[in-house]
Amino acid sequence: MADKIEVILEKCLARLKAGDTMEDCLRRFPDRRAELEPLLSAAAKMYSVPEISVSEDFRRESHDRLLAGIRNEAKPVAARRFRLQKLNFRVIVPAAMVVLLALLFWLVSPGLTPASMPAQINPDKFSLSVLSGEVETLAANSTSWQAVNGTIELATGSAVRTSDGGHAVITFFDGSTAALDPGTEVTVAESSFVNEQSVHIVLNQLSGETWNNVIGTGTQQPYYAVQTPLATLVAQGTSFSSEVDTSGATGLSVIKGTVTVIDKQNNEVSVAQDQQLNIQNTLAAAVPENIPAAKNELSLSLNPSGVCSVSDPDGASTGYLTNGISFNQIPNSSAALSTNGQSIQIETPVSGVYTITVRAIIPEDMVLAIQLVQNNQTVYQQNLTLTATTGSDWTVHVDLSNQANVTQSADIVSFAPVAGKTPATVVQMPLAIQRATPVAAVATTPNTGSAAAGITKTTTSTNTAPAVSAATTTTKPSSAAAVPPTAVPPITATTGTTTTKQPIVTVPPVAVTPSTTTTTTTPITTAPSAVTPPTVKTTTATTTTKSTSSAPNSVK
Amino acid sequence: MAIEGDVEAFGILYNTFVNQIFRYVFYQINDRMKAEDITQEVFIKSWKSIQTCRGKEDTFSAWLYRIAHNQTVDTIRKSKPEISLELIDPVGNANPETEAEKAQEWQKTAAALKNLPEPQRQLIILKFLEGAENDEIGAVMGKRQGAIRALQMRALDNLRKKLSGGTE
DSSP states (O other): OOHHHHHHHHHHHHHOOOOOOOOHHHOGGEEEEHHHHHHHHHHHHHHOOOOOOOOOOHHHHHHHHHHHHHTTTTTTHHHHHHHHHHHOOOOOOOHHHHHHHHHHHHHHHHSSSSSOOOOOOOEEEEEEEEEEEOOOOTTTTOOSSSSOOOEEEEEEOOOEOTTOOOEEEOTTTTTEEEEEEEEEEEEEEEEETTTTTTEEEEEEEEEEEEEEEEEOOSSSSEEOOOOOSEEEEEEEEEEEEEOOOTTTTEEEEEEEEEEEEEEEOOEEEEEEETTEEEEESSSSOOOOEEEEEEEEEEEEETTTTTTEEEEEETOOEEOOOOOEEEOOTTTTTTEEEEEEEEEEESSSSEEEEEEEEEEESSSSSEEEEEEEEEEEEEEEEEEEEEEEOOOOEEEEEEEEEEEEEEEEEEEEEEEEEEEOOSSSOOOHHHHHHOOOHHHHHHTTTOOOOSTTTOOOOOOOOOOOSOOOSSOOOOOOOOOOOGSSOOOSOOOOEEETEEEHHHHHHHHEEEEOOTOOOOOOOOOOOOOOOOSEEEOOOOEEESSHHHHHHHOOOOOO | GGGGGGGGHHHHHHHHHHHHHHHHEEEEEHOOOHHHHHHHHHHHHHHHHHGGTTTTTHHHHHHHHHHHHHHHHHHHHHHOSSOOOOOOOOOSSHHHHHHHHHHHHHHHHHHHHHHHHHHHHHHHIIISSOOOHHHHHHHHHTTHHHHHHHHHHHHHHHHHHHTOOOOO
């Protein structure tokens, strides 16, 4: 049987490359001459293109800079920026104009700070907030990356990239967010509100890892898609992470909802909640697998007297505001409201200080439980009982120390009033605010139906016996720095039947020791203080089961 | 070895592959300045993730090409207005007239290349300008040998039409 033309062409190209002439090749396949000749002619044309090389100056400079950067662990983004500045001097003037225009925009534009909201619904605009590190953006009609600080508004088509230590969050017009880990580059390819009925958002992810939290609004299911070099990930009401490595390989983890994955060959796979998928080339060999249970989890719960959020050491936050706005920027985290209160889970928390913000919505005790769960066992628990007036906002700083992604010690290092500066960077979009039900409004209406409106007023007894078995722990008096200013609204602590005013205590580091058999309950001790600060009660427990976590706990 | 974190060894890898990667990028975007910039970025990225490439790619160069390809495609996608065609700047003391003709010829070829669909352009550059073998091209593009041969034929046919001023 005669060879296919593709095979014959390949043979001829090999001969051409080895030095044969085109005529030599054609003579070998006379009956295919008509087909081969134009193809070989095009190939010969390409073989004749002159070879080029990098200039010696570039090779040397780039080589030295690359190696120096590696040795000094310099950030590649900075190295690239230096080169752009050096080479693209032609864009200096336009860039300066862009900076000036941006400054003018900032001067005349209210409402783009995290504490406020954009005045109008602009589906084709999105907010970019820098959480930490270096972040740059590239406008759709620009070739020059610009460093970003704080929160800015960008148009669809803009690209964003984070440096090695950079964290950022994109907030879309419906409140959906994409949190960007270090080394990530994305382009917002589309953001629209089709017929004011359906959210349509498409994010192109070239590299790095994004954590996507889809909100949606309108009468139709939102279309939220992440396009990677190998596949398109279409969310169905979802929280999921997408990771793209330098080869374009894509990793997907679904924490909530379902994600449909479509590859370039239009193969389709559905990835359900708690499943993950790795795509090397196509979906042909890709099979969703169950995500292994988290070995290390930080868990917070708060009774219905308030709402809380937590900000991680990188500046990302997850939780609720009193106006009902929810946000989820911390990878692999979840937050939920129910009639029992609020809970937040963060899988595999990183080392560093987590800032928990607690906001009172009714003047009742707020009971905040902070737990570390390892391999389904609660290895650390702190219960804080706060009696607060409405509107009291407090932050609790918890320092976690990890080794090999497992928390070795946890330490409540300080308390402080929010005092106007919220730790969370949350852009409140108009549509999200319209949709949200203020928690304070529903909190006084018992037995409200929906989850978002599920906060009901409950009475918390401070005399409830501790439901957890507590290990022996000790506390030491706080340092002066841990005591918040006295000007803030006071919180009165109720310890058993006696109301006392106590200084805030700093709980010493608690080594994580799973499955202790110690069952002694030891009250937290507090030191007297000359000032009259708000007070907080803490209990520390090391228990053997996770199921003990939810009961409000106070210490007489 | 670079994979063990040896900076010097990575410097040797850089010197070995820098021209290859630069050419691959340049033939696609036809802009020396941008091609140098992308080339540097490719090596920075490769250093950052060199630990993850072990066993994932058939060859180191295939892995580098893939990084370069992603970086280049992204640059092309973001480049507005279009990147202007640039004359090849040959090294050496060649005859100016001959070089001008070559440059003119290259402009025509580059324009034809630019108008090819992305996979066809990638294949043409790898095969005819970079001299890569089909198995290496397959590793870079994630395609089997049969698919590479079929794509090669379509690409050459399409290129011929573009060079002669026709359409696909």
